[in-house]
Amino acid sequence: MTDAPVVFVVDDDPSVRSSLRFLLSTVGLQVESFDSADAFLRKKPAGVPSCLVLDVRLPGLSGIDIQRELAARNIPIPIIFLTGHGDIPMSVRAMKAGAVEFLTKPFRDQDLLDAIRIALERDRARREQAREVTDLERRFDSLTSREQQVISMLVSGMLNKQIAAQLGTAESTVKVQRSRAMEKMHAESLVDLVRMIEKIKGPSEKAS
Amino acid sequence: MTNETQGAQTADPLDLRNLIETMPTLALCALPDGSVEFVNRGWQEYTGCSLQQLSGWIWQTTIHPDDVAKFIDEWTVALAGGKPFQTEARIRRADRQYHWFLIRKALAVPRNQGSDSSWRTLITCEDINDRKEAQAKLQQSEAQLRAFLENSPNLIFLKDRLQGRYLYANKEFKRALRITEEQVEGKKDEELFSAQQAAVFQANDRLVIEAGVPMEFEEAALQPDGEHTSIVQKFPLLNAEGEIYAIGGIVTDITGRKQEESARRYSDERHRLVVETAPDAVVSVDESGVIQLANPATTRVFGYEPAELIGKPLTMLMPEFIRKVHEAGFSRYLATGQRHINWQGTELTGLRKNGQEFPVEVSFGELIKDGHRIFTGFIRDISERKLAEDKLRASERSLRELTETIPQMLWSAGTDGAIDYCNQRVLDYTGLSAEQVRGAGWMKSVHQDDIEKMTQVWTASVSTGEPFQYEFRCRRTADNAYRWCVSSALPLRDQDGRVIKWFGTVVDLHDRKEAQQALQMTQAELARVSRLTTMGELAASIAHEVNQPLTAVTNNSNACLRLLAAGNLQPEVLRRALEEIVADGNRASAVVARIRGFIKKKPAEKNRLNINDVIQEVLALADREIYENRVRLERQLTRALPLVSADRVQMQQVLLNLILNGIEAMAAVTNRPRSLCMQSRIDDSGDVLVAVRDSGTGLSPEAHRLFTPFFTTKTNGMGMGLSISRSLVESHGGRLWAEPNSPHGAVFCFTLPESGGSVS
Numbered sequence: 001m002t003d004a005p006v007v008f009v010v011d012d013d014p015s016v017r018s019s020l021r022f023l024l025s026t027v028g029l030q031v032e033s034f035d036s037a038d039a040f041l042r043k044k045p046a047g048v049p050s051c052l053v054l055d056v057r058l059p060g061l062s063g064i065d066i067q068r069e070l071a072a073r074n075i076p077i078p079i080i081f082l083t084g085h086g087d088i089p090m091s092v093r094a095m096k097a098g099a100v101e102f103l104t105k106p107f108r109d110q111d112l113l114d115a116i117r118i119a120l121e122r123d124r125a126r127r128e129q130a131r132e133v134t135d136l137e138r139r140f141d142s143l144t145s146r147e148q149q150v151i152s153m154l155v156s157g158m159l160n161k162q163i164a165a166q167l168g169t170a171e172s173t174v175k176v177q178r179s180r181a182m183e184k185m186h187a188e189s190l191v192d193l194v195r196m197i198e199k200i201k202g203p204s205e206k207a208s
Numbered sequence: 209m210t211n212e213t214q215g216a217q218t219a220d221p222l223d224l225r226n227l228i229e230t231m232p233t234l235a236l237c238a239l240p241d242g243s244v245e246f247v248n249r250g251w252q253e254y255t256g257c258s259l260q261q262l263s264g265w266i267w268q269t270t271i272h273p274d275d276v277a278k279f280i281d282e283w284t285v286a287l288a289g290g291k292p293f294q295t296e297a298r299i300r301r302a303d304r305q306y307h308w309f310l311i312r313k314a315l316a317v318p319r320n321q322g323s324d325s326s327w328r329t330l331i332t333c334e335d336i337n338d339r340k341e342a343q344a345k346l347q348q349s350e351a352q353l354r355a356f357l358e359n360s361p362n363l364i365f366l367k368d369r370l371q372g373r374y375l376y377a378n379k380e381f382k383r384a385l386r387i388t389e390e391q392v393e394g395k396k397d398e399e400l401f402s403a404q405q406a407a408v409f410q411a412n413d414r415l416v417i418e419a420g421v422p423m424e425f426e427e428a429a430l431q432p433d434g435e436h437t438s439i440v441q442k443f444p445l446l447n448a449e450g451e452i453y454a455i456g457g458i459v460t461d462i463t464g465r466k467q468e469e470s471a472r473r474y475s476d477e478r479h480r481l482v483v484e485t486a487p488d489a490v491v492s493v494d495e496s497g498v499i500q501l502a503n504p505a506t507t508r509v510f511g512y513e514p515a516e517l518i519g520k521p522l523t524m525l526m527p528e529f530i531r532k533v534h535e536a537g538f539s540r541y542l543a544t545g546q547r548h549i550n551w552q553g554t555e556l557t558g559l560r561k562n563g564q565e566f567p568v569e570v571s572f573g574e575l576i577k578d579g580h581r582i583f584t585g586f587i588r589d590i591s592e593r594k595l596a597e598d599k600l601r602a603s604e605r606s607l608r609e610l611t612e613t614i615p616q617m618l619w620s621a622g623t624d625g626a627i628d629y630c631n632q633r634v635l636d637y638t639g640l641s642a643e644q645v646r647g648a649g650w651m652k653s654v655h656q657d658d659i660e661k662m663t664q665v666w667t668a669s670v671s672t673g674e675p676f677q678y679e680f681r682c683r684r685t686a687d688n689a690y691r692w693c694v695s696s697a698l699p700l701r702d703q704d705g706r707v708i709k710w711f712g713t714v715v716d717l718h719d720r721k722e723a724q725q726a727l728q729m730t731q732a733e734l735a736r737v738s739r740l741t742t743m744g745e746l747a748a749s750i751a752h753e754v755n756q757p758l759t760a761v762t763n764n765s766n767a768c769l770r771l772l773a774a775g776n777l778q779p780e781v782l783r784r785a786l787e788e789i790v791a792d793g794n795r796a797s798a799v800v801a802r803i804r805g806f807i808k809k810k811p812a813e814k815n816r817l818n819i820n821d822v823i824q825e826v827l828a829l830a831d832r833e834i835y836e837n838r839v840r841l842e843r844q845l846t847r848a849l850p851l852v853s854a855d856r857v858q859m860q861q862v863l864l865n866l867i868l869n870g871i872e873a874m875a876a877v878t879n880r881p882r883s884l885c886m887q888s889r890i891d892d893s894g895d896v897l898v899a900v901r902d903s904g905t906g907l908s909p910e911a912h913r914l915f916t917p918f919f920t921t922k923t924n925g926m927g928m929g930l931s932i933s934r935s936l937v938e939s940h941g942g943r944l945w946a947e948p949n950s951p952h953g954a955v956f957c958f959t960l961p962e963s964g965g966s967v968s
Contacts (some may be wrong), residue, residue: 019761068893
C-alpha cells in the first residue's frame with residue numbers, strides 16, 4: 001500500500017478541472033477529478049490520505065450538500081471549498097461544518113496549496129490516530145477479562161489493595177495480573193497505560 | 209201523466225202569482241204565444257237572473273243549447289193548442305251548471321178581466337238531475353253487466369221458475385249449442401236437450417228452488433260436438449218480496465280440463481323449475497300463515513335453508529315491528545277479502561337469519577288448492593337498489609345544494625342555446641326572475657352594445673360545440689350599473705360526442721378589470737425596476753462567470769511558473785498550458801464584452817419576509833399570462849414557513865422569471881392540461897424551498913447549460929433569466945436548480961436560508 005496522498009477535485013468547469021490538475025501536479029500531488037457530486041459520491045473512499053477540493057456551485061447536489069452527505073455517511077474527508085461568488089453566509093456555514101478552507105475564485109495558488117497541505121496533514125493524522133486506536137483495541141482485546149477489569153479499575157485511580165478487596169482476591173494476584181496486562185498492552189508506565197485506555201474509550205468518556 | 213185542470217174557476221193573475229210564488233218547485237206563468245209573463249222566486253234564485261231577464265222569450269236562453277230546439281217546438285205547439293205538455297230539458301243554474309228538469313204544464317187559467325182574455329198557463333219545472341244521473345249510471349252498469357255476461361267464457365242462463373222457460377242465455381251458451389237467441393228465449397229444456405237431460409236439469413233446478421241457496425252440480429250435456437261434462441253452479445234469483453222468480457246458472461265446461469290434466473302436470477313441473485331457480489325468494493304460506501314452501505333463493509335472500517323455514521310462521525322473516533301489522537292484516541284479509549296493501553311490488557322490511565333488517569319488494573299471489581287458500585310471496589332483496597337510490601338522491605341533493613350555495617353565477621342551456629337553468633346568484637345579481645332568464649331572456653341584463661356580438665359568439669359556440677367565453681357588460685340590479693363580467697360555458701357531451709347540454713358561469717370581473725389598469729402601470733414600473741436591478745445582477749453574474757476562465761488562467765500560469773522555477777518546464781507542457789490560457793482568456797473576454805453598457809448594481813434591500821406573500825404578489829402579476837395561456841394554477845403553499853431575509857423585488861423577479869418560463873414551456877402543449885404548481889415548504893436542512901412545477905416540454909439534454917449566461921432554448925430569449933435568477937438566489941445564500949417533473953415538464957427550485965422567527 002503506497003502512502004501517496006490523493007486530491008479529489010469536483011468542479012463542473014472542465015477548464016478549471018484541468019488547470020487544477022496541472023497546478024497540483026507541479027507539486028507532485030496526485031489528482032482525481034469529477035464533474036459532479038454524484039460522480040464523486042459513487043467512488044469508493046480512498047485508503048490513503050486525501051482531501052476534497054469542491055466547487056460550491058454544482059449541477060445536482062451542491063458542494064454544501066456533498067459536505068452534508070459525506071458527514072452523514074461518516075466519511076471524514078477534509079474539504080476545501082472553491083466559490084466563484086464570495087458569499088459570507090455560505091462560507092460560514094461551510095466552515096462551521098468542518099471545511100478546511102473557503103477560497104474565492106480566482107485564488108492565489110499558494111493559498112490553495114497551503115490549504116491542501118493542511119488538509120492532507122489533518123487526514124494523515126486522523127488516519128494515524130485511527131490506526132493506533134485499532135492497534136490498542138486489538139491489544140486490549142487480547143487481555144483476559146480479569147486483566148481488563150484490573151486495568152479499568154487501575155486507570156480509574158484505584159490502588160492495588162482496593163482492587164484486590166473489590167475483586168475478593170489477594171493483592172499479590174492483582175500485582176501479577178497488572179504487570180501481565182501492562183506487558184500485553186506494551187505500556188511502559190501507568191501514565192502510558194492511562195493514555196492508551198483514553199484513546200480506546202474515546203474523548204467522550206474522558207469528558208464525563 | 210200530465211196534471212191538467214183546465215178551466216179552474218176563480219183564478220186571478222194575482223192569485224196565480226201568489227200560487228206560483230208559494231210553489232216549492234220552479235214555476236212560471238206563460239202566455240199562449242209562448243212568452244213568459246212572470247217566473248217565481250225559485251226560478252230567479254236557481255238561474256241567478258232577475259225577473260226582467262227571464263220575462264218574454266229571453267228565459268229560453270237558460271235552456272241547454274242541445275235541448276232548446278226540441279223544447280221550443282214542443283212548447284209552442286202545446287201552448288198554442290192548449291194541449292198537455294211535458295218534456296225534459298237541461299236548465300242553466302246560477303253557477304253555469306246545467307241540471308235536468310222535468311218541465312210540464314200544471315194548470316191553464318183563463319183571464320177574466322179586461323180585454324186580455326187569453327189563457328195563462330202555469331208551468332212547473334222539477335229538478336230530476338239525480339234521477340237522470342242514476343239512470344245514466346244504471347244504463348252504463350247494465351251495459352257493463354251485459355257485456356260481462358255476453359263475453360264470459362262460461363255458459364250463463366236464466367230460467368223462469370214456474371215454467372222453466374229460458375229468459376236469457378249468453379253468447380257462449382248459444383255458441384256451444386249452435387243456436388240463435390230467438391230459439392232460446394221462451395224455450396224449455398225439453399226443446400233444447402234430450403228428454404233425459406232436460407229431466408236431470410229440471411230436477412236440479414227444483415233442488416235449488418227448495419233449498420233457496422246456490423248449489424253446484426256436475427252435469428253431462430250432449431252438445432253438437434259431443435258430450436260435455438260441466439260444473440254447473442245454479443242459484444235462485446229473488447224478487448223484491450224475497451220470492452224466487454227465476455233460476456240462474458253458470459256452466460263451466462270441464463271436458464277440456466280433463467284432457468289437459470297431463471299437460472298441466474308437465475306445466476307444473478316447469479313451474480316448479482321456475483320457482484326453484486328464481487333469483488327472488490319464493491315463499492308460500494297456508495291460511496294459518498305457516499310456510500309450506502320455500503325455494504333455494506331464500507337462502508341467499510334471508511340466510512335460511514328452505515328446510516329451516518317449512519312449517520314455521522312467515523313472521524320469522526319479518527322484523528318485530530311488522531309482525532303484528534302483518535297478522536292483523538292477514539286475518540282481516542281472510543275474513544273480509546279486503547286487501548290493505550298493494551299486492552304487486554310492495555316495499556317492506558325483511559329480517560335475515562343474522563338479525564339484519566333489509567328492504568324487500570314483495571309481490572303476492574293467491575290460489576286455491578284442494579279447497580285451501582295458498583298465498584305465495586315473491587320477495588326481492590332491494591338493498592342495493594335502495595342504496596343506489598339513496599346515493600343518487602343524496603348526490604342530487606348535494607349537487608343542487610352546491611349549485612345553489614356556490615358563490616358564483618351558474619347557468620345551463622339546452623342544445624339550442626336557450627337558457628334552461630340558472631342558480632339563485634344569477635337572479636340576485638340581475639334582479640331577473642327564473643322565468644325571465646329562461647330562453648334568451650338573460651339578454652335583458654346585457655349592455656346593448658354587447659348584445660349583438662355576444663349573441664353571435666354564443667350562437668357560434670352552440671353550433672360548433674366550441675367552448676364559449678365572452679366578456680360583456682352586465683347590469684347589476686343592486687346598484688343598477690353595468691359591470692364587466694365574463695361568461696364561460698363548456699358543452700356536456702354524450703358517449704357519441706354529441707352536445708347534450710351547456711354549463712356555464714358568469715364572473716363579475718369589473719373590479720379586476722379596473723385593477724388591471726392600475727396593475728398594468730405597476731407592471732410597467734416593476735419592469736423598469738426589474739431592468740435596473742437585472743442589469744446590476746447581470747453584471748454580477750457576468751463577473752462571476754468570468755472568474756471561471758480567470759481561475760483556469762491563473763492556475764495554469766502558476767503551474768508553469770513553478771515548473772520554470774524548478775527548471776523542469778518542458779516546452780510541450782508549456783505550449784499546452786499556454787494554449788489553454790489563450791482559450792480561457794478568449795472565453796473571459798467574450799463574457800466581459802457584454803458587461804459594457806450595464807449599469808451599476810443596485811444594493812439589495814433585505815427584509816424579513818414571508819416568501820408565500822411574495823409568491824401571491826407575483827401570481828397576481830402573472831395572472832394575465834396564466835389566464836391568457838389557459839394555464840391551470842395550483843398552490844401548495846406551506847402555511848407556517850420561517851421568514852427569510854430577502855430583497856422583495858429581487859425575489860419577485862426570480863419568481864416571475866420562473867413562472868413565465870414555466871408558462872412559456874407549456875405554450876406548445878395541447879394534448880394535456882397546462883398546469884403550473886407553486887409549492888413552498890421547508891426542506892431537509894431547514895431552509896425555505898420554493899418549487900415551480902410546469903407540465904411543459906421538459907428539460908433538454910443541454911439542461912446543464914440552463915444557468916449559463918446567454919444560453920437559451922427560446923427563439924426570442926436573451927438567455928439571461930435563469931442565470932440572473934440563480935445569481936440573485938445565491939446572493940441570498942440560497943440555491944437554484946432544475947429537475948425533471950413527472951410525468952411531464954420541469955421543476956425549478958430555489959432555497960433561501962431561514963432568517964429565524966416564523967410566521968404565526
